[in-house]
Amino acid sequence: MANKQKTTRILIAGFGGQGVLFVGKFLAYVGMAEDRQVSWLPSYGPEMRGGTANCSVILSDDPIGSPIVDAPDVLIAMNLPSFQKYQDAVVPGGAIVLDSSLINEAYARKDITYFALPATQMATDEQLDGLGNMILLGKFLEACLPTSGELIQKALAKVVPAKKEHLLAANQKAIALGRAHQG
Amino acid sequence: MAEKVLMKGNEAIAEAAIQAGCRHYFGYPITPQTEIAAYMAKRMPKIGGVFLQAESEIAAINMVYGVSAAGKRVMTSSSSPGISLKGEGLSYLAGSDLPALVVNVQRGGPGLGGIQPSQADYFQATRGGGHGDYHMIVLAPASVQEMASLTVKGFDLADKYRMTAMILADGTIGQMMEPVSLEVEPPKVYEKPWALTGTKMARKHNIVTSLFLQPEALEKLNIERYARYRIVEENEVMYESFQMEDAEICVVAYGITARVSKNAVTAARAKGIRVGLIRPITLWPFPKAALAEAATRVKSFLSVEMSMGQMIEDIELATRCKKPVTLVNRVGGMIPTPEQVLSAIEQAAGGDR
Structure with a gap:
């Protein structure tokens, strides 16, 4: 997974409020900064109204056909229902980045790689409450989408609104935590 | 080329409409197109335009009729059930030969249906949407970039042929984000000698109406309108x-x-x-x-x-x-x-x- 593929299909899923769409937007800006084709598609249907949210992001060197990610190369799972719902959808050889603070379930697949880290717990320990999503994102970037620190800065600057600039440092710290996580 | 920005399809429609010279938007919220109204609510007051959330879809389409009759670029947007409500207004616009841009970000139907994407309003759009013999120009974007470019094109075609142009999108294209370039050519200005702009006592007054009680006159208008439609069919297929x-x-x-x-x-x-x-x-x-x-x-x-x-x-x-x-x-x-x-x-x- 460490080599950059021509096309990476990412599905990010979790509860509403966990920052699912935010992570997706960040990844879209990473793709744009690299002059790649990108698409970002949120769930906006009844599932969102019921509390869970997901977001399809595609980064590609070629024009993107369907923006819908049914079979992700990587699933970023932020809660148990999302993990259960999408584990089987990941393509063989793909990966799941998951928050083991919230997902305590057997890994059913032998043909994919699991990157587990207790992101919610880590966020609480480091007084980064609410930034478990960015810790998972850091892990994803390290494991699945090699991205330079400079590019991460660039994308963060785009995705964190000007009036919330004071949150930049915390977001950076959270990403760094995820990137540095071993195991 | 202008720097690309990451935008939702719905937002791209709204921004492109403003770039195309539209300063009047009337709408009523409905998923999955509400971002269009939200964007207009934010932007229009800053550029001297009008954003008005009407009391209903029917009110909104009739406000469109009014502004169009006054010769200005105008639009409304909705999703499937809301477009059905606008059906009468669409027919009146056609019967009065008024240009307008109407956006339908389709959702599942019939009835109140659901809020997820659909293309089940194809018949309604391509056959006019309301009663009587008429057509709308129906544009179907497949990307966020086309949401912008076809909006600009739609305003142009509407003015050129005195017709309603409809953007027939769906919830997916409306909600998704892609990089979009919003460099738009300055809008072409069309003479509108028929518009209700005040006679200043210098000309005969104009009448904009779809009421023609003499069947001979009404038949003639229908035939003339279809001659115009033939020209559209010959020249504007994409x-x-x-x-x-x-x-x-x-x-x-x-x-x-x-x-x-x-x-x-x-x-x-x-x-x-x-x-x-x-x-x-x-x-x-x-x-x-x-x-x-x-x-x-x-x-x-x-x-x-x-x-x-x-x-x-x-x-x-x-x-x-x-x-x-x-x-x-x-x-x-x-x-x-x-x-x-x-x-x-x-x-x-x-x-x-």
């Missing part, structure tokens, strides 16, 4: 042709299903199946000639739609049923997968290879 050069199977799809189909065509090509895609960009006027030409060399057509089979009738009409057309569809807010389309292509090619 479509994209993808891998059609040596195709034996022709997939026809628009909007989001065209993107799904493109994936399937690419996958089928990798398996050695000679298949191509015709993507209508204008649904009215429909690319009849392109399909009739394709019918002379392909073995069969697939119509990929998020409806129970609406565009398929236009394909059969355009090709005079010369070649079989198979429907590949999902409905109710479901979207066909590339695998579903691929398997239909394989079947058309004569089973798995």
Whole structure:
């Protein structure tokens, strides 16, 4: 997974409020900064109204056909229902980045790689409450989408609104935590 | 080229409308198009424009009628059930030969239906939407960039032909974000000698109406209008042709299903199946000639739609049923997968290879 593929299909899923769409937007800006084709598609249907949210992001060197990610190369799972719902959808050889603070379930697949880290717990320990999503994102970037620190800065600057600039440092710290996580 | 920005399809429509010189927006919120109204609410007051959330969809379309009669660029937007409410207004606009831009970001129906994407308003849009003999120009974007460019085009065509142009999108294209370039050419200005701008006691007053009680006069107007429609059909057809050069199977799809189909065509090509895609960009006027030409060399057509089979009738009409057309569809807010389309292509090619 460490080599950059021509096309990476990412599905990010979790509860509403966990920052699912935010992570997706960040990844879209990473793709744009690299002059790649990108698409970002949120769930906006009844599932969102019921509390869970997901977001399809595609980064590609070629024009993107369907923006819908049914079979992700990587699933970023932020809660148990999302993990259960999408584990089987990941393509063989793909990966799941998951928050083991919230997902305590057997890994059913032998043909994919699991990157587990207790992101919610880590966020609480480091007084980064609410930034478990960015810790998972850091892990994803390290494991699945090699991205330079400079590019991460660039994308963060785009995705964190000007009036919330004071949150930049915390977001950076959270990403760094995820990137540095071993195991 | 202007720097690309990441935007939702709905926002791209709103920004492009402003760039195209639209300063009057009337609407009523409904998922999945509410971002258009939200964007207008934010931007219009800052640029001296009007954003008004009407008391209903019917009120909004009649406000559009008023501003259009005064000669200004104007728009409204809604989603399927809301467009049905606007049906009367659409007919009145046509009967009065008033230009306007109307956006339908479709959701599943009928009735209140659901809020997920659909293409089941194809008949309604391509046949006019309201009562009486008339057409709208119907534009079907398949990307966020086209949400912007076809909005600009729609305003231009509406003014040029004194017709309503409808952007027929769906929830997916409305909600998704893609990089978009918003560099828009300065809008072409059309003379509107018919507009109600005040006579300043210097000319005879204009009348904008759709009421004509003399049947001879009304018949003449209908015939004249259809002569204008013929010109639109001759000059304004737009479509994209993808891998059609040596195709034996022709997939026809628009909007989001065209993107799904493109994936399937690419996958089928990798398996050695000679298949191509015709993507209508204008649904009215429909690319009849392109399909009739394709019918002379392909073995069969697939119509990929998020409806129970609406565009398929236009394909059969355009090709005079010369070649079989198979429907590949999902409905109710479901979207066909590339695998579903691929398997239909394989079947058309004569089973798995």
